Amino acid sequence: MGVLTHDAFFAKLTELFIGRRAKDHGAIYLTQKRYSYGQALPAPTPENPFPELHPASPVPLLIRATNGKGGEKKASKVKLSTLVEPADLEAFYGRYADVCKTGMSALKPRDRTKRKAKAKKKKVGVSQAV
Template sequence: MAPHLTHEEFFSSLTNLLNQTSQKARGSVFLTQKALIEPTTEEGAVAPSRPSILIRATDGNTSAPNPKSSANGGVSKTKSKASKVKISTVVAADELETFYTRYAEVCKAGMSGLKKRDRKRGKAKKGAAAKVAK
């Protein structure tokens, strides 16, 4: 497993990942957050009231074959998939507010390249189906 990045390295890598994904016709970026509870070594040690947070970002690529993508059971020999991009950082409890401020800015800037979802088509189908059923 790759070591965790510093905050600045994480933000620059996240910006690159969001830009690359928005330039493609399709793609996803998964952002996860998890409390990082460190095991205690001493019996008398008390866990901190606010644990560190593990922040991860990954793209949608996976090395597992998609069974729907090809007729030969999902094994495609002609096309090799790009490796999955995984980045992570650990944020201490006292740095959370400043980190989340910058994190929100990077995420908002990365979302500017996304296309707005077309909801009219779905509503028209539901409305037409309801009228036919009556």
């Protein structure tokens, strides 16, 4: 799947959160990075052997969302991505935060009682040995 428009990205991301809620397990990975593909790098010159590699103007961001390994079928893995221009960042992040908040509010936290009980048991055993 290629780069989606912002509206299509948010629609698919909402579907991804709803699908995870229905399955009652799984992970959703959200990543973002600078999109600097295709930008020309300055060449070193005798006067300036170490040119500045940081771009003079802001670069777009690539926002991705995936649903983990796909589990039982590779076909069930979903990869979403959209490209956000620097001028559109504020509006995009406002909507992105809303979609993520509503999607994550229904997800339940991991059950860590086994890990806590194991740590407590280990701590009690150490204090008795001393």
